[in-house]
Amino acid sequence: MVTYVMLQAFLRAACGIFFPDNCLLCRRFLNSRHQRQLCPDCLECLEFNPKTASTAVGFAFDQAWSACLYNDTAKKLLHAFKYNAKTSLSKTFVALMIDFIDRHRLPFNEFDLITPIPLHPARLRERGYNQSLLLSLGLSRHYGIAHTQTLLARRKMTHTQTELGAKQRWTNMEGAFRMKTSTDLAGKNIVLVDDLFTTGATLNAAAQTLKDAGAGRVAALTFSITV
């Protein structure tokens, strides 16, 4: 009798024959079961952020942590993750973020909630998924910290920030978020997750909204940071 498990195994093997795994960046064939997305050479090109943490002077969040530097490799991967629907890359990103968090013994157990930076509904419809949510869910599962995506809503459809100067980015983000419901966050320590830290304007606006709702400590955690 063909069981569901057997069928699953057969389909997996068949997919491996017809669609062998190739490195997402250089297309090199990946022959190991463990190398699912990037070959060792491309993985090596990602650079961990040498700075463990920053006390966030002038920001609404209290700490900022970023696992990797936004070098050419990180840039290509994040582009594929956000604009080419390579959502499975979240596994690699989450693994690298966990590696960074554990290696530097970041005090994750002091936080009560993990939440992603939300996308504007129009952007979500266009993209089909929120890339930051994929990261925050992976981290929540790994550390067993409660996850919520119902805290913040984006009320401003901000256009791509990459071409804006630092000052414009800050003005652009003012009042960009609101609380979805009137949740009492008194004493709650929250980790805000995003894919990329550039000027910190987006994370700052979101952290400010959480602080205004009574949140205790807010940490900003991203996969990558511009250098």
Ligand SMILES: [Zn+2]
């Ligand atoms: Zn490669």
